[in-house]
Amino acid sequence: MPPAALSREQVVERLMRAIRRFGYDGASLAELSKATGLGKSSLYHYFPAGKDDMVRAVLEHLESELEETLFAPLRARGPVRDRLERMVETLDEFYRGGREACVLGNLVLGTSRTRFRRQLASIFDQWIDALAAALVDGGVPASVARARAEDAVVRIEGALILAGAMNDIGYFGRGLKQLPSELLAPEPSRR
Amino acid sequence: MPPAALSREQVVERLMRAIRRFGYDGASLAELSKATGLGKSSLYHYFPAGKDDMVRAVLEHLESELEETLFAPLRARGPVRDRLERMVETLDEFYRGGREACVLGNLVLGTSRTRFRRQLASIFDQWIDALAAALVDGGVPASVARARAEDAVVRIEGALILAGAMNDIGYFGRGLKQLPSELLAPEPSRR
DNA sequence: GTCTATAATAGGATAGAC
DNA sequence: GTCTATCCTATTATAGAC
Numbered sequence: 001m002p003p004a005a006l007s008r009e010q011v012v013e014r015l016m017r018a019i020r021r022f023g024y025d026g027a028s029l030a031e032l033s034k035a036t037g038l039g040k041s042s043l044y045h046y047f048p049a050g051k052d053d054m055v056r057a058v059l060e061h062l063e064s065e066l067e068e069t070l071f072a073p074l075r076a077r078g079p080v081r082d083r084l085e086r087m088v089e090t091l092d093e094f095y096r097g098g099r100e101a102c103v104l105g106n107l108v109l110g111t112s113r114t115r116f117r118r119q120l121a122s123i124f125d126q127w128i129d130a131l132a133a134a135l136v137d138g139g140v141p142a143s144v145a146r147a148r149a150e151d152a153v154v155r156i157e158g159a160l161i162l163a164g165a166m167n168d169i170g171y172f173g174r175g176l177k178q179l180p181s182e183l184l185a186p187e188p189s190r191r
Numbered sequence: 192m193p194p195a196a197l198s199r200e201q202v203v204e205r206l207m208r209a210i211r212r213f214g215y216d217g218a219s220l221a222e223l224s225k226a227t228g229l230g231k232s233s234l235y236h237y238f239p240a241g242k243d244d245m246v247r248a249v250l251e252h253l254e255s256e257l258e259e260t261l262f263a264p265l266r267a268r269g270p271v272r273d274r275l276e277r278m279v280e281t282l283d284e285f286y287r288g289g290r291e292a293c294v295l296g297n298l299v300l301g302t303s304r305t306r307f308r309r310q311l312a313s314i315f316d317q318w319i320d321a322l323a324a325a326l327v328d329g330g331v332p333a334s335v336a337r338a339r340a341e342d343a344v345v346r347i348e349g350a351l352i353l354a355g356a357m358n359d360i361g362y363f364g365r366g367l368k369q370l371p372s373e374l375l376a377p378e379p380s381r382r
Numbered sequence: 383g384t385c386t387a388t389a390a391t392a393g394g395a396t397a398g399a400c
Numbered sequence: 401g402t403c404t405a406t407c408c409t410a411t412t413a414t415a416g417a418c
Contacts, residue, residue, distance in 0.1 A: 022216075022301060022302050023214065023216060023300050023301035023302070024217075025213075025214060025216035025217035025301060026215075026216035026301040026302035026303075028410075028411060028412085029411065029412060029413085030410080030411075030412095038383095038384080039384065039385055039386085040412085040413080040414095041383090041384070041385065041386085041413090041414080041415090042383065042384050042385080044412095044413070044414080045383060045384075046383090050412070050413070051412085101299075101300055101304070102352075104352075104356065105296075105300065105352050106300050106301070108292075108352050108355040108356045109214050109292055109296065109297050109300055109301075109352075109355070110213060110214035110216060110217040110297070110300075110301060111213050111214070111217035112217075113292070113355055117356065117358060120356040121356055121357045121358065124353060124356050124357060125357070147365075150353070150362065151346070151366070153349070153353065154346055154349035154350050154352075154353050154362065154366060155342070155345055155346055155349055156349070157348070157349040157352040157353065158344070158345035158346055158347065158348040158349025158350070158352070159345050159349070161293075161295075161296050161299050161300075161345075161348040161349070161352070162315060162341070162344065162345050162348065164299040164300070164304055165295065165299045165308065165311040165312055165315050166312045166315060166316070167308060167312065171341065171345065174338075175342070175345060219392075219393060219394085220393065220394060220395085221392080221393075229401090229402075230402065230403055230404080231394085231395075231396095232395090232396080232397090232401090232402070232403065232404085233401065233402050233403075235394095235395070235396075236401060236402075237401090241394065241395070242394080
């Protein structure tokens, strides 16, 4: 009834919360309507093509949010160790210590697994690139940095799965805590 | 029409294939019917409680399959290195080199995330236990073995997510290949 | 820009014949 | 043990008033 109680951005954020929780297939329009407080018709006003439009908007929003809070800080000047610690803090907050699932992981599975692949791959790629750049700044050989960055992202995604399955956020917290040291370890000593 | 073309086990295997591909929410009865070649009513004959029954059967089947092909070999006598290499081969086959998603990961996400948690946690736990036992046999201190085993499972699950998102099975293959050496590395040298 | 109402379709589940 | 037919509900999507 009242004119635009929520900004588009707020709507998208609430959609993201629902999708990361229920997944693409599990997030019905009724659920998305409830999550945003908007009627179905209002959702179609914002996103004419329905759920797919909503997910695309969620991924666009997520991409710029991560660019701002995660990727840019990783590429910034300053002690590399601090940049990595900041990444860890940001992730810990974003995933609420391992309580929240990953939007990306959710969209890679189920019937949506190919539908948003370009956007998903792009986000993962930016993350890995930014992380690898930080590691190079930290003295890790370029040939090793990319592999380590990939491994870090792999472990974050995997830890969220295990934390969910075991109902134990320790799987996420412990892995996250070790990351900075492991990522910056001198070459021969790593494994 | 003809009497029992497929054994129950074969039916369950086909259900698993569908669920690992479409997830719990994405695997409709129509899809499961198509995947098994059985009409919906036939599925309800095997699984009176519907989809949940099917998933429980899939997880039971998976558990005994993994016990036989993965956990038991990890606990068996013989060179630890060989046991780990065998695990890697088994996993590479099971996930078709990274092309197939993980049933467990799929069921941890979406609306099924809590519904089968006991079974999911039990399977992950058995895997981690068997792997940790092998590492102890291989001279890894018991205090470290569990953490390394957890990390290995985390990385396998994470690698499958990345491989799917990036449409690049290398994320799975590369990680898998390094596992045995990393798991058995002498203490101080690991990260 | 939001709502209520409604249509069309897909999903889960069951009945009953063979 | 399998099928066809059917039922009910949920889901997606649209129309049209305000």
